[in-house]
Every structure is written in C-alpha cells, then in structure tokens.
Amino acid sequence: MSELSELDRAIYEWQLDVPGFGESGQRKVRSATALVSRIGGLGGPLAFQLAAAGIGKLILAHGGNLRQDDLNRQILMRWDGLDKPRVESAAKTLANFNPNVEVEIVNANVSEGNAADLVARADVVFDCAPLFEERFLMNRECIGQGKPLIDCAMYNLEGHVFPIVAGRTPCLACLFPETPPHWKRRFPVIGAVSALVANVGVMEGLKLLAGFGESNIGKMIHLDSSSMEMRKIKVQRRPDCSVCGPLK
Ligand SMILES: [Zn+2]
Numbered sequence: 001m002s003e004l005s006e007l008d009r010a011i012y013e014w015q016l017d018v019p020g021f022g023e024s025g026q027r028k029v030r031s032a033t034a035l036v037s038r039i040g041g042l043g044g045p046l047a048f049q050l051a052a053a054g055i056g057k058l059i060l061a062h063g064g065n066l067r068q069d070d071l072n073r074q075i076l077m078r079w080d081g082l083d084k085p086r087v088e089s090a091a092k093t094l095a096n097f098n099p100n101v102e103v104e105i106v107n108a109n110v111s112e113g114n115a116a117d118l119v120a121r122a123d124v125v126f127d128c129a130p131l132f133e134e135r136f137l138m139n140r141e142c143i144g145q146g147k148p149l150i151d152c153a154m155y156n157l158e159g160h161v162f163p164i165v166a167g168r169t170p171c172l173a174c175l176f177p178e179t180p181p182h183w184k185r186r187f188p189v190i191g192a193v194s195a196l197v198a199n200v201g202v203m204e205g206l207k208l209l210a211g212f213g214e215s216n217i218g219k220m221i222h223l224d225s226s227s228m229e230m231r232k233i234k235v236q237r238r239p240d241c242s243v244c245g246p247l248k
Pocket residue numbers: 170171172173174175237238241242243244245
C-alpha cells in the first residue's frame with residue numbers, strides 16, 4: 001500500500017481526523033479501485049463522493065448520451081454535455097473537482113460481454129443500475145470473483161443499500177430470486193432521494209475498504225425519505241440460491 005503524498009494530506013486533511021479512519025484508512029481508500037455501474041441519479045453522486053473521499057481509481061460504466069431529462073438528478077453531468085456521452089461529462093466534472101483521482105470511463109452499460117473484466121479490475125463494486133439484468137450480472141460476477149458488492153437501488157421516495165461479501169453474506173439473488181413483476185425502466189425519482197441512497201452506499205463501501213465503523217454486510221438498509229425512517233433488515237440466505245448456494 002502506498003504512502004500518502006503531500007497533496008493527499010492537503011486534500012484529505014479534514015477526514016484524517018475521523019476516529020477509526022485516520023491515515024491508515026485513507027491509505028487503504030487511496031490504494032483502491034472502485035467500479036461504479038451506471039453514473040446516473042444514484043451512481044453519479046456516489047462516484048462524486050468516492051472522488052471526494054480520495055478513492056485511488058474510479059471505473060465508470062454507463063452507456064449513452066446525456067439528455068435533458070437526466071438533469072433533475074444526474075449531478076456529475078453538465079449542460080454543455082447534452083447529446084454527448086454521459087461518461088465524458090462525468091469525467092470532466094471529476095477532473096475539475098479532484099484531478100488527484102484516476103478516472104477510467106466505459107461508454108457502455110454492464111453486460112455479459114464486459115462484466116467479468118470490469119469486476120476483475122476493481123477492489124469493490126458499486127451497483128447503481130436501474131435494471132435487474134445488470135444487477136444480477138454484477139452479483140454473479142462479484143460472488144464468483146470474491147469481490148465485495150454494494151448494491152444500491154431506489155424507487156419513488158424509498159431506497160435500499162445491501163452490502164454483499166462473497167462467502168460471508170447472502171447475495172442479491174437470495175434477496176430477489178428473480179426480477180420483481182412490473183419492474184419498469186422509468187421510475188419516479190427526485191435527485192435528493194437517489195443522492196441520499198448513494199451517500200449511504202458510499203459509507204458502507206468506505207467502511208468495508210478502510211475497516212472502520214460498524215459494517216452492515218448481509219443487511220438490507222432500507223431508507224424511506226417520506227418519513228425519514230431507516231431500517232436494517234438481516235437478509236436470509238436461500239439454501240437453494242443459484243448464485244451463492246447451496247448452503248454448506
Ligand atoms: Zn444467494
């Protein structure tokens with residue numbers, strides 16, 4: 001693990017004082033590569049906070065061009081990026097914000113063709129995709145390759161974060177054996193709600209990487225921004241889970 005540079009100390013000074021995190025936590029975060037699958041309303045603020053926290057490298061995977069109706073929530077984007085690849089707008093914003101973080105962009109969503117390679121190059125994976133097909137792919141690859149996965153999702157005023165560690169916790173397919181019926185591509189979302197879920201996801205990832213605080217692996221953290229209630233639900237492993245089972 002590399003030492004902190006003078007520039008690192010200058011930028012991250014305020015968080016080096018966080019109890020339990022400190023210099024050793026910062027070095028672990030600085031040495032890590034995070035894959036963020038989709039950088040929209042949820043993955044965008046999530047990647048932004050990972051850059052602020054001084055992650056070593058971000059791999060951002062998201063296909064397609066920026067549209068006007070992305071701008072109520074996709075805070076890594078900028079108006080001058082309209083009709084251009086979202087990942088380019090995101091990379092520009094992050095480079096202006098913290099050039100001390102390496103950013104690799106992939107102008108494609110996670111698919112059967114790229115999932116194994118993308119996961120192999122990351123130390124931790126943040127799954128912020130709206131479609132279950134992509135989330136199941138990330139789950140399968142992370143369990144298979146033994147990489148921690150922070151599954152983040154939201155709908156309407158609610159959201160959840162589910163930190164998964166292969167061999168130690170149930171997986172996403174234990175929680176959802178199949179795509180829930182009537183799941184739609186377009187869903188109701190206010191940017192502050194997706195960012196709220198994102199920030200919870202970042203904290204779970206940082207705690208896993210740096211080994212501080214109380215990790216919630218194996219628990220689904222459910223957030224309801226209507227009432228502002230947060231609940232933690234222990235997820236049960238399915239003995240017949242096709243991804244992480246059978247139970248030993
Ligand atoms: Zn499972």
